Amino acid sequence: xxxxxxxxxxxxxxxxxxxxxxxxxxxxxxxxxxxxxxxxxxxxxxxxxxxxxxxxxxxxxxxxxxxxxxxxxxxxxxxxxxxxxxxxxxxxxxxxxxxxxxxxxxxxxxxxxxxxxxxxxxxxxxxxxxxxxxxxxxxxxxxxxxxxxxxxxxxxxxxxxxxxxxxxxxxxxxxxxxxxxxxxxxxxxxxxxxxxxxxxxxxxxxxxxxxxxxxxxxxxxxxxxxxxxxxxxxxxxxxxxxxxxxxxxxxxxxxxxxxxxxxxxxxxxxxxxxxxxxxxxxxxxxxxxxxxxxxxxxxxxxxxxxxxxxxxxxxxxxxxxxxxxxx
Numbered sequence: 393x394x395x396x397x398x399x400x401x402x403x404x405x406x407x408x409x410x411x412x413x414x415x416x417x418x419x420x421x422x423x424x425x426x427x428x429x430x431x432x433x434x435x436x437x438x439x440x441x442x443x444x445x446x447x448x449x450x451x452x453x454x455x456x457x458x459x460x461x462x463x464x465x466x467x468x469x470x471x472x473x474x475x476x477x478x479x480x481x482x483x484x485x486x487x488x489x490x491x492x493x494x495x496x497x498x499x500x501x502x503x504x505x506x507x508x509x510x511x512x513x514x515x516x517x518x519x520x521x522x523x524x525x526x527x528x529x530x531x532x533x534x535x536x537x538x539x540x541x542x543x544x545x546x547x548x549x550x551x552x553x554x555x556x557x558x559x560x561x562x563x564x565x566x567x568x569x570x571x572x573x574x575x576x577x578x579x580x581x582x583x584x585x586x587x588x589x590x591x592x593x594x595x596x597x598x599x600x601x602x603x604x605x606x607x608x609x610x611x612x613x614x615x616x617x618x619x620x621x622x623x624x625x626x627x628x629x630x631x632x633x634x635x636x637x638x639x640x641x642x643x644x645x646x647x648x649x650x651x652x653x654x655x656x657x658x659x660x661x662x663x664x665x666x667x668x669x670x671x672x673x674x675x676x677x678x679x680x681x682x683x684x685x686x687x688x689x690x691x692x693x694x695x696x697x698x699x700x701x702x703x704x705x706x707x708x709x710x711x712x713x714x715x716x717x718x719x
Contacts, residue, residue, distance in 0.1 A: 395419050396680050397460045399484075401451040401475055402467035403427040403436040406489055410464050410516075411440050413673040420677050424458045426451040451475055455482040462512070462680060464673070465489060468565040469572060473498040476513070480505050485512040487676040490576040491700065492693045494567035499697045503690040512679045514686050515693035516672040517580045523665035524651055528637065528644055529585040536653065537639030540586060543620040544636045547578045551626030552606045561603050568709075569604030570626030571700060578624060579696050581635065588614040590699055595707040600627050610703050622703075 396419060400407055403425055414420045426448040427433045433447050448454040455463075455478060462485040465475050473493050479486050486506065492515045493499040506513035519525040532540055551560075551570045559565040560573055571579075583590075592613040597605040606626035613619055635646040642655040653661040670678075675687040704710065 393461070393681060395421050396462055396485075396677050397421050397423050399424040399426065399451075399454050399458065399460045399463045400436075401426050401454070401463055401465045401479070402471075402489075403429070403432045404466060407436055407464070407466040408439065410466060410487075410673055411436060411442075413671050414464070414677075415440060417674055417677050419681060420673070423460060424448065424454050426454040452478060455479060455484070460484060462486065462676070464676075468559045469567045470494055470565050473502065476502045477505060480509050480511050480513075483509075483511075485676075485680050487512075487514045487516060487672065489516050490580070490693070491515075491567075491572060491697055492690060493697055494572070496694065496698045496701055499690065499694040503694060506690060512676065512686055513690040514672070514676045514679060515688050515690060517577065517584070517688050517693065517696075518672050519577060519581055520584060520688050521668060521671050521675065523668055524646065524649060525581060525585060527651060527663055527665055528635070528646065531644055531653065532585060532637060532639075533587070537637065537643055537655075538641030540588075540616070540618050540637060540639050542618065542636075542638045543582065543586065544623075544634075545578050545582050545620065546623040546625070546632075546634045547575060548625045548628035548630065548632040549574055550629055550631070552600060552602060555626075556602075563604055566604060568700070568704065569599070569602070570606055571608045571624045571703060572604075574626075575608070575624035576696060576700065578622065578633070579699055580693075582612075582620060582622060583695050583699065584692065585637070586614070586618070588616065588618055590614055590702065593699070593702045593706045595703045597704075597707045597709055598627075605707075605709060608703065608707070610706070612699075 424446040428449050463479045465488040476486050555561050590612050595610040598607040600606045608624045610622040637644040645652045679686045
């Protein structure tokens with residue numbers, strides 16, 4: 393295969409980010425888009441000069457009409473499961489926006505389906521390609537701060553205000569609130585940088601008079617006696633993302649993209665980070681072409697779904713997931 397023919401399912405804001413990256417890849421060819429909103433489709437087509445592609449109201453019609461090799465799924469969360477199932481049944485590799493599914497059961501089924509069909513299933517957690525988080529992961533695994541003892545991970549966002557009146561605050565489409573949405577990236581970082589398995593979870597949620605949770609405060613005990621605080625706040629005035637990884641001989645501080653390594657009893661170190669060399673879309677195409685393995689496989693992303701589900705259950709909150717699943 394010299395070129396990968398792609399369809400885009402869902403043409404909202406995040407699809408623009410994917411299309412921008414895909415158009416920079418010579419071996420990627422966008423040939424179709426599907427979205428029930430014609431105005432939204434037109435904005436994407438006009439912005440990126442995609443006039444030669446086919447457009448559809450429904451993804452199923454696109455899959456049945458246009459021969460393609462892969463899809464990028466950018467739709468509301470509770471639609472992911474069925475769209476992945478149908479895409480794989482039509483012979484497509486799948487790159488899916490976070491979260492990959494709204495329940496562990498869904499995640500496990502689509503992983504098994506992709507494996508049996510020998511199709512790439514990749515989840516778009518972009519921090520896996522960002523030098524800052526690659527540095528954090530390597531620093532922890534190589535012992536730069538000694539044995540890991542605790543983590544604090546926090547995300548603040550004006551999510552409540554930005555998502556008012558959108559599908560993101562409609563539980564039947566979102567499956568949950570801020571934790572299921574932007575918070576999924578933070579759960580990803582917590583699991584991916586440490587490689588640890590969560591053992592115990594306690595959580596408090598606050599909806600602030602909205603249909604879904606806005607703020608969640610969780611304490612997690614991981615294996616190796618590592619404790620963590622996970623704070624996802626959607627009722628905030630702006631975006632602010634911070635992490636502290638403490639170990640027996642030092643700590644790593646991340647504050648909105650700035651990293652400082654503080655060895656115990658020594659001067660702080662500000663590491664020089666390399667330039668980013670790949671991204672979710674480029675790595676997806678390369679995985680299809682056999683250049684390298686899948687960088688963010690479903691098997692890993694499933695763990696993000698599992699911990700998210702545990703956090704909700706610990707708070708007594710049951711997100712709404714799709715019904716009538718196609719098996």
